[in-house]
Amino acid sequence: MEYxxxxxxxDRTRQLLDEKNFREIKRLINELQPQDGALLLDEMNEKDIxxxxxxxxxxxxxETFVEMSSDGQELLLNSFTDAELKAVLDEMFLDDxxxxxxxxxxxxxxxxxxxxxxxxxxxxxxxxKYPKDSAGTIMTVEYVSLREHWTVKDCFDRIRKxxxxxxxxxxxxxxxxxxxxxxxxTVKDLLLHDYxxxxxxxxxxxxxxxxxxxxxxxxxxxxxxxDLSALPIVDxxxxxxxxxxxxxxxxxxxxxxxxxxxxxxxVTPSTDTYMEQSVWQIWKNRIPWLLILMISATFTxxxxxxxxxxxxxxxxxxxxxxxxxxxxxxxAGSQASVTVIRGLALDEIxxxxxxxxxxxxxxxxxxxATCLSAVCFGKLYLLDGLAFGYPYTxxxxxxxxxxxxxxxxxxxxxxxxxxxxxxxxxxDPAVVASxxxxxxxxxxxxxxxxxxxxxxxxxxx
Amino acid sequence: MEYxxxxxxxDRTRQLLDEKNFREIKRLINELQPQDGALLLDEMNEKDIxxxxxxxxxxxxxETFVEMSSDGQELLLNSFTDAELKAVLDEMFLDDxxxxxxxxxxxxxxxxxxxxxxxxxxxxxxxxKYPKDSAGTIMTVEYVSLREHWTVKDCFDRIRKxxxxxxxxxxxxxxxxxxxxxxxxTVKDLLLHDYxxxxxxxxxxxxxxxxxxxxxxxxxxxxxxxDLSALPIVDxxxxxxxxxxxxxxxxxxxxxxxxxxxxxxxVTPSTDTYMEQSVWQIWKNRIPWLLILMISATFTxxxxxxxxxxxxxxxxxxxxxxxxxxxxxxxAGSQASVTVIRGLALDEIxxxxxxxxxxxxxxxxxxxATCLSAVCFGKLYLLDGLAFGYPYTxxxxxxxxxxxxxxxxxxxxxxxxxxxxxxxxxxDPAVVASxxxxxxxxxxxxxxxxxxxxxxxxxxx
Numbered sequence: 001m002e003y004x005x006x007x008x009x010x011d012r013t014r015q016l017l018d019e020k021n022f023r024e025i026k027r028l029i030n031e032l033q034p035q036d037g038a039l040l041l042d043e044m045n046e047k048d049i050x051x052x053x054x055x056x057x058x059x060x061x062x063e064t065f066v067e068m069s070s071d072g073q074e075l076l077l078n079s080f081t082d083a084e085l086k087a088v089l090d091e092m093f094l095d096d097x098x099x100x101x102x103x104x105x106x107x108x109x110x111x112x113x114x115x116x117x118x119x120x121x122x123x124x125x126x127x128x129k130y131p132k133d134s135a136g137t138i139m140t141v142e143y144v145s146l147r148e149h150w151t152v153k154d155c156f157d158r159i160r161k162x163x164x165x166x167x168x169x170x171x172x173x174x175x176x177x178x179x180x181x182x183x184x185x186t187v188k189d190l191l192l193h194d195y196x197x198x199x200x201x202x203x204x205x206x207x208x209x210x211x212x213x214x215x216x217x218x219x220x221x222x223x224x225x226x227d228l229s230a231l232p233i234v235d236x237x238x239x240x241x242x243x244x245x246x247x248x249x250x251x252x253x254x255x256x257x258x259x260x261x262x263x264x265x266x267v268t269p270s271t272d273t274y275m276e277q278s279v280w281q282i283w284k285n286r287i288p289w290l291l292i293l294m295i296s297a298t299f300t301x302x303x304x305x306x307x308x309x310x311x312x313x314x315x316x317x318x319x320x321x322x323x324x325x326x327x328x329x330x331x332a333g334s335q336a337s338v339t340v341i342r343g344l345a346l347d348e349i350x351x352x353x354x355x356x357x358x359x360x361x362x363x364x365x366x367x368x369a370t371c372l373s374a375v376c377f378g379k380l381y382l383l384d385g386l387a388f389g390y391p392y393t394x395x396x397x398x399x400x401x402x403x404x405x406x407x408x409x410x411x412x413x414x415x416x417x418x419x420x421x422x423x424x425x426x427x428d429p430a431v432v433a434s435x436x437x438x439x440x441x442x443x444x445x446x447x448x449x450x451x452x453x454x455x456x457x458x459x460x461x
Numbered sequence: 462m463e464y465x466x467x468x469x470x471x472d473r474t475r476q477l478l479d480e481k482n483f484r485e486i487k488r489l490i491n492e493l494q495p496q497d498g499a500l501l502l503d504e505m506n507e508k509d510i511x512x513x514x515x516x517x518x519x520x521x522x523x524e525t526f527v528e529m530s531s532d533g534q535e536l537l538l539n540s541f542t543d544a545e546l547k548a549v550l551d552e553m554f555l556d557d558x559x560x561x562x563x564x565x566x567x568x569x570x571x572x573x574x575x576x577x578x579x580x581x582x583x584x585x586x587x588x589x590k591y592p593k594d595s596a597g598t599i600m601t602v603e604y605v606s607l608r609e610h611w612t613v614k615d616c617f618d619r620i621r622k623x624x625x626x627x628x629x630x631x632x633x634x635x636x637x638x639x640x641x642x643x644x645x646x647t648v649k650d651l652l653l654h655d656y657x658x659x660x661x662x663x664x665x666x667x668x669x670x671x672x673x674x675x676x677x678x679x680x681x682x683x684x685x686x687x688d689l690s691a692l693p694i695v696d697x698x699x700x701x702x703x704x705x706x707x708x709x710x711x712x713x714x715x716x717x718x719x720x721x722x723x724x725x726x727x728v729t730p731s732t733d734t735y736m737e738q739s740v741w742q743i744w745k746n747r748i749p750w751l752l753i754l755m756i757s758a759t760f761t762x763x764x765x766x767x768x769x770x771x772x773x774x775x776x777x778x779x780x781x782x783x784x785x786x787x788x789x790x791x792x793a794g795s796q797a798s799v800t801v802i803r804g805l806a807l808d809e810i811x812x813x814x815x816x817x818x819x820x821x822x823x824x825x826x827x828x829x830a831t832c833l834s835a836v837c838f839g840k841l842y843l844l845d846g847l848a849f850g851y852p853y854t855x856x857x858x859x860x861x862x863x864x865x866x867x868x869x870x871x872x873x874x875x876x877x878x879x880x881x882x883x884x885x886x887x888x889d890p891a892v893v894a895s896x897x898x899x900x901x902x903x904x905x906x907x908x909x910x911x912x913x914x915x916x917x918x919x920x921x922x
Contacts, residue, residue, distance in 0.1 A: 265799035
């Protein structure tokens with residue numbers, strides 16, 4: 001549904017609320033997809049949200065609730081009666097319940113745990129024990145397990161009986177007496193074989209699986225690389241504990257990309273959307289980086305202080321070229337660093353390739369630097385010098401262009417090597433993206449510029 | 462499989478090749494997942510690639526071929542006999558064939574088309590007609606279609622008959638005489654109903670679908686938002702033409718994120734990985750942006766030229782603060798722009814929210830600017846002034862801090878508004894990310910700095 005359409009429905013709902021036409025609201029909201037219903041409810045104010053939620057049919061209620069923002073969920077959880085809370089919880093899949101619990105304050109969590117049955121409570125506690133960002137926190141424990149000696153008919157009987165409660169039934173897992181994973185069978189395989197065939201005859205024994213403590217980013221990469229629709233998750237003794245499905249991975253991939261992009265722009269990543277974050281949260285995610293980078297940048301100022309008198313004696317025009325040198329160095333460096341960071345994240349570049357990357361960037365940077373310094377020379381000498389009348393001599397232009405050349409080459413090399421170096425040190429490569437590289441390259445390019453100017457100008461002029 | 466493990470297998474294969482132990486290579490390569498086999502073949506040299514490929518079993522050959530890099534595929538396509546080419550093509554799904562055709566030079570495409578049967582050739586031509594980046598180019602035309610009056614048993618009979626040739630059988634599409642899409646049924650629904658129930662009784666009639674000409678990015682968002690495992694694609698008259706499955710969308714999402722990240726770092730996006738791109742390609746993707754940005758940055762130099770004499774008369778120390786001001790402005794601006802660009806890409810921020818975003822950034826920026834200018838004042842006055850002995854007076858520190866305050870606020874506002882403005886103008890917001898904003902903010906911050914210094918220092922000092 002388009003954003004505009006949804007806004008119309010929101011306006012219509014508010015109007016119906018004023019008219020107290022609840023029958024029409026009920027019709028309207030139950031026709032929406034749960035995701036759109038959730039967006040509608042999220043926009044409602046505190047007073048209206050529960051009355052409207054109560055108009056949802058039983059099936060729609062839980063699905064819509066799961067899709068709401070955590071602020072909206074908290075509002076509802078605080079206003080639900082115990083019976084209402086239990087009704088919603090009973091309809092929810094366990095992985096969704098855990099997701100919600102992780103976002104809620106302690107008193108709300110207590111109420112949720114209290115209203116869950118003993119078995120669910122035990123499972124919730126198991127999942128909550130897994131480390132942050134591990135496979136265990138995104139997996140679902142509701143999967144179909146089959147036994148090796150069953151026939152196709154046995155399997156179908158089993159699936160028919162439990163299908164309603166399982167998120168995914170198309171990938172089934174064959175386990176032994178000790179719950180150890182010994183094979184997989186898809187419903188497609190089952191459909192392609194006769195009813196009385198034992199599944200041991202066609203089950204796939206080489207199963208791609210992951211451990212519950214593995215990082216969820218690795219899980220996403222496994223599923224994406226091998227085009228899996230679900231990945232079985234096992235404990236350290238190869239006992240099945242759950243599955244991660246491809247739609248969970250879509251969210252993980254979106255989150256990981258957002259995290260990397262945030263870090264590259266020197267912002268601490270947040271799981272809330274921009275609109276959900278308060279001004280203070282946004283401030284908190286940005287200030288440390290700005291402070292660190294600002295302090296680092298003041299050291300560049302010290303370089304200027306050191307060389308200022310000498311540069312000024314050579315030509316006051318030299319100062320005017322500093323922003324261009326700094327910006328071009330920064331841009332050249334961030335092109336290289338961001339490309340390498342993304343390559344590392346997608347597993348296309350490995351630390352072992354460091355020399356190959358360096359050799360490639362060296363050649364690219366020489367090509368780029370040649371172009372840029374030629375254009376820079378021409379622009380300064382012909383446009384600023386001859387056309388605009390600034391006293392740019394042949395020697396000044398040469399000093400600036402040579403500095404630009406060196407800056408671009410150094411920026412590219414620093415830019416491509418820093419992320420690989422970070423990876424080797426087990427740091428997140430995304431953190432050493434453009435802002436940090438810019439700060440380093442700024443200082444280096446200024447030193448180069450001052451040294452080249454001081455060497456060339458007195459000698460030639 | 463881990464990267465290191467794969468390297469070992471590569472080394473082992475090379476060794477076996479030297480020993481001409483083809484039997485062992487055959488065993489080794491047929492045990493690999495097709496994705497890993499493809500990585501292995503991609504690393505082989507021109508001479509060895511075909512002999513090794515021929516060792517793959519018939520089922521593995523096509524799957525492995527599909528996963529290879531386009532360079533590797535081209536090498537093989539040029540060396541295949543006609544019979545080999547036909548064997549591989551017959552085993553491939555149509556959407557994979559089309560993907561390969563789009564990457565190959567004309568003479569290879571001709572050979573592929575020639576070896577395809579008439580029906581496939583017709584379908585390939587249909588798909589190639591869809592606009593670039595549209596749903597039509599990523600969809601598969603192999604789906605299960607059912608008829609409304611069929612019973613569950615009829616459906617299972619149909620599915621059993623055709624399952625082997627279809628990528629996805631779990632989502633089935635109910636069409637009428639004119640191929641119009643009238644409902645969907647999942648295999649799960651079929652399993653949950655009795656054999657003699659007509660599917661018209663339980664098929665879902667409100668189907669989320671998309672048109673073949675829709676942008677693939679929108680398809681990815683639909684599938685991700687509604688947690689679909691497949692999305693039916695129709696023509697302008699609601700006739701079924703294909704489906705897009707969730708694993709196709711994983712690739713689209715990864716590509717879109719990479720594209721946005723590249724644009725944000727002022728690099729023209731490429732569909733090839735970094736390692737696949739030649740030095741010239743990389744150069745071509747980077748040089749235009751660096752040139753544009755370099756030329757723009759030289760205008761900042763003109764501002765310095767204009768004010769230089771006056772600033773120098775006030776205090777030569779002022780120059781030393783320019784890099785810090787420019788860098789902090791650039792960083793503050795790119796934090797805001799990158800956050801807003803990502804929000805727009807994920808459909809979390811809409812151009813209608815422009816005022817809300819502006820109000821939020823204004824408050825955040827005032828908080829940030831207050832902190833930063835306080836620290837900057839302290840650092841200059843206490844550390845550089847009192848401790849290091851540079852003659853930073855109270856007035857100089859005040860002028861610099863006030864300029865910093867104004868720079869941060871302006872940078873945030875330019876940073877958050879430019880991407881929204883780009884979106885309204887139907888440009889890609891990612892293109893106006895950090896490098897462009899830095900260039901604009903640099904010029905603005907320099908003007909502010911010069912004006913504030915010239916206003917404050919003579920009056921107070």
